[in-house]
Amino acid sequence: MAFIQVENVTKRYGKNYILKDINLEVNKGECAVIIGANGCGKTTLLSILAGSNKASSGKIIIDGVNAISNSKSFDKMIGYIPQENPLLEGLSVRDNLKFWYVGTNRNMEEDLKSGAPAIFGVTKFLDKKVEQLSGGMKKRLSICAALAKNPPILILDEPGASLDIVCKQEIKEYIERYMAVGGTVILASHEDYEINLATKMYLLNDGVLKEVAVGSHNEIMRGLAR
């Protein structure tokens, strides 16, 4: 069995099926990239895989445990970086980090010296309030928040959207290093530089997920646009 095994996941709002019998397998050290047109259901799928949205039916088995019936698995195993930042806007960066480090076995002060907050440059604005940060700074902090518990799986929803090239590159390099030490990644993206991280690729179209060849995304998306 794969490290992450998704079986027949569906999602419907009323009679409207957004996701139909989704099957997906991802192993340690792999990066599964999900491509598809705007509105095809990528965010819905990732939020379900991260445990922040409920499937209508199906199984999500993570390291042998069905996370849908053991929701603590999602918390323990997954760092989720949604499109909209999950930060507490009125609090400082330091207090936001403290919030995310509570209950983890990580030492925040150590990470401020050499962990993700140091790597992503978040330590330069620890005393600023989140509401005073730029979009890029908030994204960096959101990533550090998701990484606070040192999760074995990262789920990222278009992480580089609207960021500058330096920040995009930093995120890409971090993901590469994370995969190299066995981290597992599921990523939705429209951007080549992120899609190129894929070790496997899936197309979501009309609620149906299909595995496609790595590197075939431009051709596929041109086909969908016709």
Ligand SMILES: Nc1ncnc2c1ncn2[C@@H]1O[C@H](COP(=O)(O)OP(=O)(O)OP(=O)(O)O)[C@@H](O)[C@H]1O
């Ligand atoms: N709470 C909801 N109630 C009803 N429909 C919803 C709800 N959330 C999402 N949808 C619908 O589900 C579909 C998929 O939306 P989703 O945000 O998952 O797409 P996406 O592929 O991530 O889009 P994009 O690439 O633009 O980010 C859309 O038609 C959307 O209107």
